[in-house]
Amino acid sequence: xxxxxxxxxxxxxxxxxxxxxxxxxxxxxxxxxxxxxxxxxxxxxxxxxxxxxxxxxxxxxxxxxxxxxxxxxxxxxxxxxxxxxxxxxxxxxxxxxxxxxxxxxxxxxxxxxxxxxxxxxxxxxxxxxxxxxxxxxxxxxxxxxxxxxxxxxxxxxxxxxxxxxxxxxxxxxxxxxxxxxxxxxxxxxxxxxxxxxxxxxxxxxxxxxxxxxxxxxxxxxxxxxxxxxxxxxxxxxxxxxxxxxxxxxxxxxxxxxxxxxxxxxxxxxxxxxxxxxxxxxxxxxxxxxxxxxxxxxxxxxxxxxxxxxxxxxxxxxx
Amino acid sequence: xxxxxxxxxxxxxxxxxxxxxxxxxxxxxxxxxxxxxxxxxxxxxxxxxxxxxxxxxxxxxxxxxxxxxxxxxxxxxxxxxxxxxxxxxxxxxxxxxxxxxxxxxxxxxxxxxxxxxxxxxxxxxxxxxxxxxxxxxxxxxxxxxxxxxxxxxxxxxxxxxxxxxxxxxxxxxxxxxxxxxxxxxxxxxxxxxxxxxxxxxxxxxxxxxxxxxxxxxxxxxxxxxxxxxxxxxxxxxxxxxxxxxxxxxxxxxxxxxxxxxxxxxxxxxxxxxxxxxxxxxxxxxxxxxxxxxxxxxxxxxxxxxxxxxxxxxxxxxxxxxxxxxxxxxxxxxxxxxxxxxxxxxxxxxxxxxxxxxxxxxxxxxxxxxxxxxxxxxxxxxxxxxxxxxxxxxxxxxxxxxxxxxxxxxxxxxxxxxxxxxxxxxxxxxxxxxxxxxxxxxxxxxxxxxxxxxxxxxxxxxxxxxxxxxxxxxxxxxxxxxxxxxxxxxxxxxxxxxxxxxxxxxxxxxxxxxxxxxxxxxxxxxxxxxxxxxxxxxxxxx
Numbered sequence: 098x099x100x101x102x103x104x105x106x107x108x109x110x111x112x113x114x115x116x117x118x119x120x121x122x123x124x125x126x127x128x129x130x131x132x133x134x135x136x137x138x139x140x141x142x143x144x145x146x147x148x149x150x151x152x153x154x155x156x157x158x159x160x161x162x163x164x165x166x167x168x169x170x171x172x173x174x175x176x177x178x179x180x181x182x183x184x185x186x187x188x189x190x191x192x193x194x195x196x197x198x199x200x201x202x203x204x205x206x207x208x209x210x211x212x213x214x215x216x217x218x219x220x221x222x223x224x225x226x227x228x229x230x231x232x233x234x235x236x237x238x239x240x241x242x243x244x245x246x247x248x249x250x251x252x253x254x255x256x257x258x259x260x261x262x263x264x265x266x267x268x269x270x271x272x273x274x275x276x277x278x279x280x281x282x283x284x285x286x287x288x289x290x291x292x293x294x295x296x297x298x299x300x301x302x303x304x305x306x307x308x309x310x311x312x313x314x315x316x317x318x319x320x321x322x323x324x325x326x327x328x329x330x331x332x333x334x335x336x337x338x339x340x341x342x343x344x345x346x347x348x349x350x351x352x353x354x355x356x357x358x359x360x361x362x363x364x365x366x367x368x369x370x371x372x373x374x375x376x377x378x379x380x381x382x383x384x385x386x387x388x389x390x391x392x393x394x395x396x397x398x399x400x401x402x403x404x405x406x407x408x409x410x411x412x413x414x415x
Numbered sequence: 416x417x418x419x420x421x422x423x424x425x426x427x428x429x430x431x432x433x434x435x436x437x438x439x440x441x442x443x444x445x446x447x448x449x450x451x452x453x454x455x456x457x458x459x460x461x462x463x464x465x466x467x468x469x470x471x472x473x474x475x476x477x478x479x480x481x482x483x484x485x486x487x488x489x490x491x492x493x494x495x496x497x498x499x500x501x502x503x504x505x506x507x508x509x510x511x512x513x514x515x516x517x518x519x520x521x522x523x524x525x526x527x528x529x530x531x532x533x534x535x536x537x538x539x540x541x542x543x544x545x546x547x548x549x550x551x552x553x554x555x556x557x558x559x560x561x562x563x564x565x566x567x568x569x570x571x572x573x574x575x576x577x578x579x580x581x582x583x584x585x586x587x588x589x590x591x592x593x594x595x596x597x598x599x600x601x602x603x604x605x606x607x608x609x610x611x612x613x614x615x616x617x618x619x620x621x622x623x624x625x626x627x628x629x630x631x632x633x634x635x636x637x638x639x640x641x642x643x644x645x646x647x648x649x650x651x652x653x654x655x656x657x658x659x660x661x662x663x664x665x666x667x668x669x670x671x672x673x674x675x676x677x678x679x680x681x682x683x684x685x686x687x688x689x690x691x692x693x694x695x696x697x698x699x700x701x702x703x704x705x706x707x708x709x710x711x712x713x714x715x716x717x718x719x720x721x722x723x724x725x726x727x728x729x730x731x732x733x734x735x736x737x738x739x740x741x742x743x744x745x746x747x748x749x750x751x752x753x754x755x756x757x758x759x760x761x762x763x764x765x766x767x768x769x770x771x772x773x774x775x776x777x778x779x780x781x782x783x784x785x786x787x788x789x790x791x792x793x794x795x796x797x798x799x800x801x802x803x804x805x806x807x808x809x810x811x812x813x814x815x816x817x818x819x820x821x822x823x824x825x826x827x828x829x830x831x832x833x834x835x836x837x838x839x840x841x842x843x844x845x846x847x848x849x850x851x852x853x854x855x856x857x858x859x860x861x862x863x864x865x866x867x868x869x870x871x872x873x874x875x876x877x878x879x880x881x882x883x884x885x886x887x888x889x890x891x892x893x894x895x896x897x898x899x900x901x902x903x904x905x906x907x908x909x910x911x912x913x914x915x916x917x918x919x920x921x922x923x924x925x926x927x928x929x930x931x932x933x934x935x936x937x938x939x940x941x942x943x944x945x946x947x948x949x950x951x952x953x954x955x956x
Contacts, residue, residue, distance in 0.1 A: 244797035248761035
């Protein structure tokens with residue numbers, strides 16, 4: 098690993114998810130969900146501190162997902178998904194409340210927050226074995242309906258950028274991609290080919306209302322794209338990978354800047370032409386450990402910082 | 416003993432005249448019910464003290480008419496009655512539309528044929544025209560999505576805003592195959608309750624297995640499930656299963672069986688005595704459908720179990736952990752067994768759903784279709800219980816009948832989409848028929864297409880008539896207003912029907928066209944009526 102990278106080694110553990118504050122460029126605030134708990138950095142990922150100290154835990158609390166409120170600088174709301182429940186902090190992680198999902202408690206594998214959270218107070222939790230839970234009161238109470246979601250093992254979850262109007266969200270599971278048009282009350286399977294799962298990552302265009310575009314990364318069958326809100330799916334041939342695509346990011350200015358980042362085969366790949374061609378994000382990068390999670394707090398333009406979480410527990414800012 | 420049989424033969428022109436009279440009588444009973452401002456039909460009850468039955472559903476109305484006094488007219492009436500009942504069975508709605516289409520086409524057809532037209536040629540062109548109309552209607556159909564749009568369509572069928580609103584929500588949540596339980600309510604309102612997961616009519620073998628005294632059910636979490644239709648007459652038959660469960664550290668077990676004897680039940684109760692220890696409850700296996708254990712197979716699929724069927728000589732000996740299914744939660748009470756998030760293979764569930772959807776499309780009658788639909792709904796998980804309230808018992812009955820009819824029609828709308836309502840979709844098909852008439856090669860062909868074109872405006876005419884307006888004037892305004900425009904009888908304005916939510920289920924409209932025109936084509940070829948007298952029995956002495 099070259100000296101220019103800042104990292105903090107935490108021993109043998111995995112970084113499952115990363116979330117950056119909307120004002121990361123100014124404050125450097127971000128969170129990493131790891132096997133040993135939830136950590137916060139206020140210097141752009143250089144140093145990390147556990148935010149679970151107030152919980153006085155007997156043993157590490159495996160944290161598999163994390164999201165922050167779109168208005169985090171003002172409301173300090175952070176949500177962490179664990180095995181059995183969801184933790185909520187209203188002060189950036191200093192203290193926590195626990196929301197226990199119904200018994201038997203599921204593993205919370207994904208969290209997604211409404212873009213209109215300030216008004217609708219809505220967020221969603223994807224779980225293994227119990228489908229998707231919904232909260233409409235900033236995470237105090239959680240309910241699940243899941244009509245039509247016959248594969249309840251949720252691996253990834255995204256909310257439409259126009260959720261306020263269309264109430265849409267997509268869930269990637271071990272076998273399929275499901276669409277809900279009514280705030281997770283019910284689900285319909287999209288036409289994503291059944292034999293191409295598990296679906297590990299889904300990214301939705303910020304301009305979804307107009308371009309109806311989604312990308313889906315699989316465990317062993319590469320990257321897929323839909324341009325009609327999931328009605329049809331095509332493989333993206335330009336990215337020729339056969340291993341897991343653990344994370345996908347789309348540029349905030351898509352499709353004007355048709356940039357897509359894929360975390361696959363222990364590498365970061367970037368396409369700047371809507372998936373036609375792909376290249377390494379940076380050729381000189383060599384990670385010590387497999388990249389599992391990524392966050393792009395300032396977009397995907399060349400030179401933008403990326404936070405990468407590794408299987409060793411490290412988080413690297415590149 | 417000797418039998419004699421006399422037949423009465425009715426030739427033309429009496430045959431056509433009589434059939435036409437009977438058909439018109441039947442159609443005229445149903446005509447007033449078409450549209451959002453319908454008239455009601457009152458039926459005398461069997462006991463004179465009872466209030467007459469008030470009906471507004473064409474299908475039910477025609478079923479109440481058993482026979483006309485004149486046997487010749489009765490043949491025509493019963494012919495149309497059968498057509499309309501088929502419409503009711505297949506589509507759940509659209510009987511009045513079908514009736515007026517039929518009536519118009521038949522009356523025109525009789526006039527033409529009695530002046531020398533060829534009924535067989537007319538029939539051929541009718542059938543061809545009908546296919547073209549149906550294709551046009553299918554091309555017009557737009558998908559029905561979103562709670563408000565669904566509610567708007569429901570209201571065009573049931574004319575009950577409260578009911579329509581609730582149906583909009585229910586169908587938005589559960590989809591076209593969602594499972595409904597409809598019951599009579601005890602209040603003035605319509606209420607509903609959703610149930611997550613799946614449940615089947617499979618009661619506990621004994622109420623003593625109920626451990627949750629508040630919810631009155633047996634309940635278990637992360638529970639293995641043994642799926643079978645076996646008979647457990649001797650408690651010893653459980654030994655292998657329970658030994659395996661013990662060795663695997665299983666804390667709770669659900670057993671599905673065809674029969675569990677009293678002694679076997681007592682045995683299960685005794686080993687489940689300690690609330691903190693091993694718990695087992697047993698539920699009655701579902702009744703096979705048409706002799707096939709399809710429901711049991713569906714359950715096994717959803718929970719990932721290997722089903723054990725006695726027909727194959729299976730027993731509970733040698734059951735392994737891998738043979739058991741699992742569910743995140745399972746419950747049972749005195750009537751039902753249910754579970755949430757079974758751990759069966761989603762791919763296999765998906766495959767089963769696809770197979771059943773194909774069978775649903777191919778089903779020939781409502782009963783078969785409903786059986787398949789219920790299975791699909793249960794595989795998708797989730798259901799709703801609706802309690803229908805009203806101002807009186809009669810009101811509740813009428814509302815419940817209307818709800819059931821609307822639910823059936825709405826399923827078709829969700830599956831096949833909607834077309835502009837108020838008869839506008841049918842009006843839109845007229846130009847094609849008129850173009851085909853202009854290009855016709857002979858008089859029979861020209862007549863057939865022009866007749867269809869004229870019949871296609873009949874539903875709109877009748878809706879306008881029933882609203883008390885002059886159909887000729889309004890139809891002229893509609894024609895000038897352009898495509899998609901129709902008459903909203905409530906606001907008395909010419910509007911874009913789809914934009915204001917006045918739409919019909921495409922499946923209902925296409926079914927009405929098919930039933931009406933295919934049947935007219937056949938009816939016009941009837942040349943002779945034959946009545947059979949009851950056989951006389953003569954004894955030789």
